[in-house]
Every structure is written in C-alpha cells, then in structure tokens.
Amino acid sequence: MDSLMSSPIFGVMLSAIAFEIGNILYNKTKVSLFNPLLISQVLIIAILSKFKISFNDYNMGGQIISFFLIPSTVILAVPLYKKIKLLKAYSIPIIGGIAAGSISGIVSIILLSKLFHLDKVLLSSLVPKSVTTPIGMEISKQIGGIPAVTVASIVATGIIGSVIAPYICKMFKITDEIAVGIAIGTSSHAIGTAKALEIGEVEGAMSGLAIGVAGLVTVFAAPLIIRLCQALSIL
Structure with a gap:
C-alpha cells in the first residue's frame, strides 16, 4: 500500500477519480x-488528510498532470479557429476589451493589496491571478512573487x-x-x-482567445505597472 501511494500512479488516479466524481455531480445538478x-480539490484534500498521505507523495502524480497544462491550453484555439471570421470582423474591440480587462485586474489587485496592507511578495504573487497557470507562474517568478501562491490564486479566480x-x-x-x-x-x-463553452460556441471561442491575449498583456503590463507604482511611492 505504501509503495502504491509513493508512486506517480497514485496521484494521477486520485486526481482523475476525484474530478470524475465532481463532473458527475455537476452534470446531475447543473449547480x-x-x-x-x-x-475534486475538496475530495483530494479530505483523502490526503484522512489517510495522512504527504503532499509530496501525491504531487509526484500531480506533476505529470501539470505537464499537460500547456498543450491543453493550446487546444482551446480549436473553437477560436472555427470562429476566425468573428475575430477578423471585431479585432479592435476584442483586443481592446481584453487589454482593458487585464490591466484593470492588475490595478485592482494592487489597490486591494494596499487597502489590506499585504506585503510586496504576496501582492506580486496575486497580480497574475487572471491568466492561465503556466503563464502566471512565470510572471510570478519575474516580479518576485511565490509561484505556489500564484497557482492557488489562479485556481480560486477561475x-x-x-x-x-x-x-x-x-x-x-x-x-x-x-x-x-x-x-x-x-x-x-x-x-x-x-x-463559456457550455454557454455557447462563440462564447467559448472568444474566451479561449482571451486566455492567450490576456497572458501576453499581463506579461508586459504587470512589471511596468508595478515599477510605476513604486516610482510613485504607491508600493
């Protein structure tokens, strides 16, 4: 039993089963x-706590799942390709809207962090909360945040x-x-x-586009906004 729990298979299987239970529950209730x-997160935490399984043992399988984050994000381009005519027709308002949303998200985090007196490291960890995990982790490292905290904030935000x-x-x-x-x-x-994909194909396609553009905007805007705030003695 101990050898199974220390195997990467354990983390993968536990994650897959917990997610499938969550998926079944959601499909039946639509809540x-x-x-x-x-x-799935609640189930995994409960099981690890109940049976006193270390996070390191579980995470050997979790890292395998994390490896597929980037290719799974790329797959979201498929519905966008199907609606490419919409992107061409409304390119300026679409890109402008994503940029405005990304920048307002960064600014709101900075203002709320000041309001609640969070330290700079925690603030930097929360800034990339609205981008996909692979991009958010790299931004967090770049601006002096803690990637683990960033991942938690990204999941919570999503x-x-x-x-x-x-x-x-x-x-x-x-x-x-x-x-x-x-x-x-x-x-x-x-x-x-x-x-968004559940709501409709167009909504899903535009949401998939927003992931990539928001990531790019945040990569460039986050360090600049933080430096500007420091220069203005806001941070």
Whole structure:
C-alpha cells in the first residue's frame, strides 16, 4: 500500500477519480457551485488528510498532470479557429476589451493589496491571478512573487469566475456572445473558458482567445505597472 501511494500512479488516479466524481455531480445538478475542479480539490484534500498521505507523495502524480497544462491550453484555439471570421470582423474591440480587462485586474489587485496592507511578495504573487497557470507562474517568478501562491490564486479566480460570471452577465444584461466570452476568458482563464463553452460556441471561442491575449498583456503590463507604482511611492 505504501509503495502504491509513493508512486506517480497514485496521484494521477486520485486526481482523475476525484474530478470524475465532481463532473458527475455537476452534470446531475447543473449547480455552478459544484464546479468539478472545486469538488475534486475538496475530495483530494479530505483523502490526503484522512489517510495522512504527504503532499509530496501525491504531487509526484500531480506533476505529470501539470505537464499537460500547456498543450491543453493550446487546444482551446480549436473553437477560436472555427470562429476566425468573428475575430477578423471585431479585432479592435476584442483586443481592446481584453487589454482593458487585464490591466484593470492588475490595478485592482494592487489597490486591494494596499487597502489590506499585504506585503510586496504576496501582492506580486496575486497580480497574475487572471491568466492561465503556466503563464502566471512565470510572471510570478519575474516580479518576485511565490509561484505556489500564484497557482492557488489562479485556481480560486477561475472557480469563482466560472461560478459567478453567468449571473453577473445576467444581472447587467450582457447578452452579446462576444462580450460574454471575452469577459469570462479575461477574468477567469481556462476554468472560466470551460464554462463559456457550455454557454455557447462563440462564447467559448472568444474566451479561449482571451486566455492567450490576456497572458501576453499581463506579461508586459504587470512589471511596468508595478515599477510605476513604486516610482510613485504607491508600493
């Protein structure tokens, strides 16, 4: 039993089974709060705690899953390719909207961090919260954050975004398919994009586009905005 738990197979199988349970629960209830990723995280934490399994043993399999993050993100370009005519027709408002969303996300984190007196390291770790994990980890390293904290904030942002985004769009009567997709993808990256794909193909395609563009904008904007805030003695 100990040899199985210290094997990478254990982490992969536990993750797959926990996610499948979450997926079944979500498909039966269709309640946004029962996000498969959130349910799987709760189950995995509970199992590791109950049976006193170390995170290092579990993470040997987790690292294998993490390896596939980048190619799985690239696959999101498929629905975008199907809607390439929309991108060409509305390229300026689409790119402008993603850029505005990304920059406002960075600025809001800085302002809230100042409000709650967070230190610079934690602030830097939270800045890339709205981009996909591989990009966010590299940005975090670049600006002096803690990648592990960044990953946690990215997952939390994605889950929260996928849960509340549809309600916010309804609340503010945002019905345009392109606008909905761009908003979800810019604010809650790949996890939000999975929800956008459920809403519609156009929303999913635009959300997939937003992941890549938001990542690029954040790579360049985050260090510049932080340096500007330091120069203005805001940080």
